Amino acid sequence: MINSNYTAQVTPGIQLLSDSQKEEIHSATLELLRRTGVKVLVPEVRDLLKKAGCWMDGELVRIPPHLIDWAIRTAPSRVVLCDRIGNPAMELEGRKGYYGTGSDTPFVIDAYSGKRRKAVLDDVGIVARLVDALEHIDFLMCMGIASDVTAEISDLYHFREMIRNTTKPIIYTAWNRKNLEDIIEMAEIVSGGAESLRRKPFIALYSEPISPLTHANDSCEKLLYLAGKGLPVVYTPGLMIGGTGPVTIAGALVQAIAEQLSGLLITQLIQEGTPVIGAGGILLMDMSKGLISYAAPEFMIATTAISEMYHYYQLPIFSFSGCSDSKSFDQQASAEGALWMIISALGGGNLIHDVGYIESGLTASYQQLVCMNEIAALVKRFMRGVEVNQENIALDVISEVGPGGQYLSHEHTYQNFRRNWIPELFNRSSNEEWKTEGALTLGDVASAKVQQILETHKPQAISKDVSDALDTVIKKAENRVK
Amino acid sequence: MSDTLSTISTLIIEGKFADMISITNAALEEGLSADKILNDGLMPGMDHVGAEFKVGNLFVPDVLYSAKAMQAAMTIIRPLLAETGVETAGKVVLGTVKGDLHDIGKNLVGMMCEGAGFEVIDLGNDVDPEVFVEAVKEHKPTILGMSALLTTTLGAMERTIKILEGAGLRDKVKIMIGGAPVNQDFADQITADGYASNAATASELAKELSK
Numbered sequence: 001m002i003n004s005n006y007t008a009q010v011t012p013g014i015q016l017l018s019d020s021q022k023e024e025i026h027s028a029t030l031e032l033l034r035r036t037g038v039k040v041l042v043p044e045v046r047d048l049l050k051k052a053g054c055w056m057d058g059e060l061v062r063i064p065p066h067l068i069d070w071a072i073r074t075a076p077s078r079v080v081l082c083d084r085i086g087n088p089a090m091e092l093e094g095r096k097g098y099y100g101t102g103s104d105t106p107f108v109i110d111a112y113s114g115k116r117r118k119a120v121l122d123d124v125g126i127v128a129r130l131v132d133a134l135e136h137i138d139f140l141m142c143m144g145i146a147s148d149v150t151a152e153i154s155d156l157y158h159f160r161e162m163i164r165n166t167t168k169p170i171i172y173t174a175w176n177r178k179n180l181e182d183i184i185e186m187a188e189i190v191s192g193g194a195e196s197l198r199r200k201p202f203i204a205l206y207s208e209p210i211s212p213l214t215h216a217n218d219s220c221e222k223l224l225y226l227a228g229k230g231l232p233v234v235y236t237p238g239l240m241i242g243g244t245g246p247v248t249i250a251g252a253l254v255q256a257i258a259e260q261l262s263g264l265l266i267t268q269l270i271q272e273g274t275p276v277i278g279a280g281g282i283l284l285m286d287m288s289k290g291l292i293s294y295a296a297p298e299f300m301i302a303t304t305a306i307s308e309m310y311h312y313y314q315l316p317i318f319s320f321s322g323c324s325d326s327k328s329f330d331q332q333a334s335a336e337g338a339l340w341m342i343i344s345a346l347g348g349g350n351l352i353h354d355v356g357y358i359e360s361g362l363t364a365s366y367q368q369l370v371c372m373n374e375i376a377a378l379v380k381r382f383m384r385g386v387e388v389n390q391e392n393i394a395l396d397v398i399s400e401v402g403p404g405g406q407y408l409s410h411e412h413t414y415q416n417f418r419r420n421w422i423p424e425l426f427n428r429s430s431n432e433e434w435k436t437e438g439a440l441t442l443g444d445v446a447s448a449k450v451q452q453i454l455e456t457h458k459p460q461a462i463s464k465d466v467s468d469a470l471d472t473v474i475k476k477a478e479n480r481v482k
Numbered sequence: 483m484s485d486t487l488s489t490i491s492t493l494i495i496e497g498k499f500a501d502m503i504s505i506t507n508a509a510l511e512e513g514l515s516a517d518k519i520l521n522d523g524l525m526p527g528m529d530h531v532g533a534e535f536k537v538g539n540l541f542v543p544d545v546l547y548s549a550k551a552m553q554a555a556m557t558i559i560r561p562l563l564a565e566t567g568v569e570t571a572g573k574v575v576l577g578t579v580k581g582d583l584h585d586i587g588k589n590l591v592g593m594m595c596e597g598a599g600f601e602v603i604d605l606g607n608d609v610d611p612e613v614f615v616e617a618v619k620e621h622k623p624t625i626l627g628m629s630a631l632l633t634t635t636l637g638a639m640e641r642t643i644k645i646l647e648g649a650g651l652r653d654k655v656k657i658m659i660g661g662a663p664v665n666q667d668f669a670d671q672i673t674a675d676g677y678a679s680n681a682a683t684a685s686e687l688a689k690e691l692s693k
């Protein structure tokens with residue numbers, strides 16, 4: 001048989017923008033950078049931009065279109081992040097998506113008491129161990145911001161705590177350049193040297209331009225250092241529609257992309273080929289509360305649309321998921337979280353973060369995290385779509401069973417039923433059984449799962465030598481800030 | 483109530499800032515005092531806006547339009563009030579602390595305070611403790627408002643209060659603080675006079691503190 005032009009498998013996806021609309025948005029972005037420009041607060045970075053041919057006006061830099069197109073072509077389309085051991089763990093390219101947590105929440109919901117309290121260093125260890133154990137959470141951001149260590153260098157403590165408790169790739173934050181240098185020193189120790197870290201990076205910095213249209217001191221300094229070393233960086237704005245960006249999504253997209261792409265240009269001027277993960281957060285400012293929403297449909301639309309733009313640029317994408325505005329792990333938290341999980345999967349972002357955030361990024365919920373791990377499994381099943389082939393169409397099996405027969409005991413069922421999703425936390429039992437088992441809610445089950453992981457899961461430890469060397473870096477930093 | 487005063491209230495509620503100068507001047511020509519315009523025209527309008535915002539019938543941009551209208555009228559009547567020695571709401575010096583670039587929350591608080599009749603001096607973001615102290619010396623505000631969104635920058639609030647104490651200025655000004663990681667406990671701990679969790683309560687707090 002000949003079967004020409006056959007497409008083997010179609011998985012679901014969404015599309016919000018047509019090709020013409022993508023071109024229109026890109027062209028508006030180039031026009032914004034040409035006409036209005038961006039503020040760049042560090043002279044060394046301005047010099048680079050000037051040399052490249054930008055139009056300078058004090059701190060304001062206007063950028064000719066060809067430079068942006070050059071940066072898009074020059075930056076890598078794929079960034080591979082490894083695990084702590086050095087094995088490839090995430091291929092950030094195309095429509096390959098990976099879920100991970102978020103960073104720096106001042107509060108957490110305690111794993112045992114269920115009370116909201118200030119985050120401490122131990123919480124960073126807890127979330128790292130959870131991520132290490134959870135099958136569908138692929139990378140770690142620190143979640144809690146430790147209130148019980150020296151505040152000036154809490155980022156160093158976060159980093160060490162993460163290293164100690166997971167082998168999965170880490171997206172970290174750094175308060176300033178000096179701290180970043182210390183963090184990289186730690187990462188090089190773990191990886192076995194600077195060359196090894198560059199070749200097999202298991203970490204990427206998360207840093208941001210300041211909307212509207214500003215590359216601030218710390219942002220620039222961090223880029224200078226990291227791009228200088230050719231190490232991966234997530235550089236994405238956190239724009240608030242109607243606050244620090246236009247209230248209309250199309251305008252917000254243009255501004256956010258202009259902020260990101262001008263940042264991308266800076267990295268490529270510092271060192272061509274620097275791995276950058278792009279796109280950006282376009283969050284809704286809730287106009288009745290005057291606060292930020294992490295689960296508004298507008299945020300979901302904007303995230304999907306900016307992902308489409310970065311697919312069009314063929315650049316790796318930072319995306320959002322599994323987060324909520326709810327104050328506790330409740331119905332709202334799971335509804336918003338679940339909606340995000342499917343939308344971000346369909347949208348095709350690569351590094352999909354903030355899973356487990358509640359209270360619009362102010363609180364970390366471990367229950368939310370394990371619940372979203374469950375939903376990730378469900379979503380992955382959905383995303384496989386319908387696998388159409390002779391084996392699955394199973395005409396022979398249907399004939400064999402025939403009218404009035406049954407499939408339960410057929411070998412085809414036995415061979416294939418495990419390919420369907422089997423929930424771990426979600427309950428499908430009878431009412432009777434559910435009652436006998438204690439009439440547990442999803443919250444109860446999620447808590448039990450958190451506690452079970454914390455009590456049983458032992459992540460692969462780092463060696464004593466490495467551990468001591470990390471401690472030395474932190475001691476040095478303590479003395480520096482004293 | 484005079485028609486002009488109720489028109490002023492309505493224009494405030496509708497946020498018609500472009501019309502405020504002419505209506506305020508018309509009211510003065512009618513012989514209404516600045517004091518009366520403020521307390522029987524502008525304030526009832528703003529109070530209504532505040533109440534409607536609280537119950538969710540009006541939104542931030544609505545309130546900001548009303549605040550703009552209030553500001554426009556105040557530019558005319560503030561000097562007159564000062565001449566006649568009538569107490570106005572006073573001045574608020576406002577800023578986001580050193581090392582912190584989050585400024586939308588602070589801006590919103592500023593605009594709400596303007597809406598409540600305060601004169602607001604906004605020092606911007608990344609403000610050194612010393613700059614806050616200088617501004618207190620220079621502007622003699624009723625209230626100093628500080629905003630911080632980062633755990634690493636919360637300490638700058640306490641440092642500012644310490645420096646104010648050192649300069650003998652602490653009892654000259656009421657201090658209110660805010661920002662997502664801030665709470666009442668923290669405000670108590672650093673001996674601030676008040677804390678508010680959103681911009682609407684912030685302007686109420688400012689009024690409360692300046693009593």
Ligand code: B12
Binds near residue numbers: 206362587
């Ligand atoms: C938008 C945003 C940004 C924008 C800010 C742009 C801008 N021009 O402001 C950008 C992208 C630049 C940014 C950068 C960073 N951010 Co940020 N950001 C946010 C976000 C999402 C929203 C903040 C916001 O504007 N909310 C809307 C406003 C209206 O609300 P608000 O500020 O809380 O203000 C209200 C009240 O608090 C109160 N209020 C505020 N000020 C005052 C003052 C007084 C006197 C009173 C009475 C009341 C009051 O009234 C306001 C109005 O209702 C928050 C998450 C969150 N949900 O808060 C994180 C968040 C604050 N950011 C965070 C972090 C870590 C950072 C970065 C360090 C990230 C990085 N790795 O680079 C940098 C730091 C940059 C710097 N040096 O400041 C953390 C803070 C953790 C912590 N406690 O330390 C948060 C909580 C998110 C997170 N979990 O990571 N961020």
